């Protein structure tokens with residue numbers, strides 16, 4: 001179990017991390033999501049020992065590791081730039097960690113071969129042992145980098161945007177592989193990503209960082225369905241966020257009167273998920289707001305429609321499992337409707353107003 005308590009880090013005047021506290025269970029897969037500059041890499045670097053915190057503590061299984069140098073912490077880190085040795089083969093790159101680790105270096109060649117082969121098999125690189133790392137693809141380099149870290153049997157594996165440089169296809173495959181590897185090895189993963197789909201799809205729990213603070217720590221479904229603050233909803237990039245105020249029991253957004261969840265009197269922000277909204281003809285009785293079609297984007301399993309609403313761009317996502325995509329013309333007037341039960345309301349501090357009809361609401 002790893003326990004972080006009040007971790008704070010300044011770079012000059014910049015507060016990169018402000019009082020982050022968190023307990024990570026053994027075997028847990030934790031994803032860290034946040035906008036650029038929110039402190040994700042700083043948090044990993046503090047845990048890895050590549051930077052020192054200004055205050056706060058890091059304990060691993062009860063032991064304070066904050067004063068230990070990086071190689072004595074029993075952690076592995078996989079960086080975005082792979083950091084492989086260019087003059088070595090795939091095999092030698094992975095073997096390196098075993099031969100040279102601080103505690104229990106492995107010197108017996110047969111043992112090294114056995115462990116490296118098993119690890120290359122796990123990351124799907126059997127047969128690539130003798131390739132130079134200049135002769136393999138980006139995705140394969142990423143796997144070598146992962147194998148080199150995992151072969152040392154770290155207690156916690158820190159992944160800093162490990163899939164960032166991969167194309168969407170490879171990224172999806174690696175996502176599955178990482179989870180399989182975690183299930184096989186039982187190692188704790190902390191995985192930094194700027195990609196909300198990755199964070200939602202992979203983690204047992206997610207931390208959302210914003211401005212150096214952990215603004216939400218919860219299972220992905222909960223973060224996605226009930227973002228605790230309007231900032232979390234923004235970071236998820238899955239919600240239309242509308243500004244306004246409550247007037248006679250409805251949310252007045254630029255003159256459109258929108259239905260509110262129960263007990264939302266103080267609402268100042270209103271959010272509706274892209275996939276909870278539907279496009280309808282502009283005069284349809286269910287239309288809640290009117291908008292002008294801008295463009296659409298095919299996403300494989302669905303289409304995202306972009307519209308200009310009363311106060312900014314509105315996105316509507318439609319899955320194509322049941323129907324062909326609708327074709328609209330640029331400038332066409334449309335209506336947008338949604339169920340009142342799908343709307344979220346946030347108060348003047350940006351905090352989610354928990355209403356009685358929410359799943360799991362107290």
Ligand SMILES: Nc1ncnc2c1ncn2[C@@H]1O[C@H](COP(=O)(O)OP(=O)(O)OP(=O)(O)O)[C@@H](O)[C@H]1O
Nearest residue numbers: 011014016034035036037038039040041042043194
């Ligand atoms: N070595 C440094 N010197 C000065 N400021 C730094 C340094 N490293 C990070 N920062 C600042 O600290 C804040 C957090 O940076 P950090 O790299 O942790 O963010 P991040 O969430 O990982 O961002 P990204 O997704 O862009 O990698 C930023 O404001 C950044 O400019």
